[in-house]
Amino acid sequence: MSTTPTPKPSPVVNHDELQKVFNQFDANKDGKISVTELRDVLKTMGSSCSEDELKRVLEDIDTDRDGFIDLSEFSALCRSSSDEVTAALELRDAFDLYDQDKNGLISTNELHLVLNRLGMKCSVDDCAKMIKSVDSDGDGSVNFEEFQKMMSASLMSNDKGSKP
Structure with a gap:
């Protein structure tokens, strides 16, 4: 019996899922992701970035320019185009x-x-x-x-x- 594969739904991230992912990045649980925490997570995921690359990534995401990524900035990043x-x-x-x-x-x-x-x-x-x-x-x-x-x-x- 042949079945037609159903298309995968677009990923929709709810607030609880987003908070869980954010918390994994936020190692010291201070409510913000530092450049060090970002580097550690990327390293765990197999990506090696230089300090300069990490700082550029942080600058792109850190819209309030406080030197950290908060949950709203992280949320905006997650909503960015997967393409x-x-x-x-x-x-x-x-x-x-x-x-x-x-x-x-x-x-x-x-x-x-x-x-x-x-x-x-x-x-x-x-x-x-x-x-x-x-x-x-x-x-x-x-x-x-x-x-x-x-x-x-x-x-x-x-x-x-x-x-x-």
Whole structure:
């Protein structure tokens, strides 16, 4: 007997569920999530972020600028588009694919290695030129912020199509 799968309902988070999740982040139970608590939870979930990345995340979420995430700010974060969260995670995964030594930078050699593994035959010189074209701080490598800008610019040019 064949049955048609029922579509999964959209996730609706009620206040009690939201409070439980918030409480898991709020390790010291002071009613707010600090940058340290955020780092610890992300680390537990398998994500490794630098202190600067954590501070940027906190700044984005912390609308009242008190240095902490309260329940209402956390709630707003949970209501944010899951597409945006998914896209951000996919971008981080893509960056991590190239960052072979996990130092937060994509070097010419790492780019060369990964592109060749993916079947794209590029010389080291070609890879150096690619790195240089997006290396805004001039350190000879691409950091995550530069990678984000490069990918955003790439997506924007693809969205515009081939208009003269």
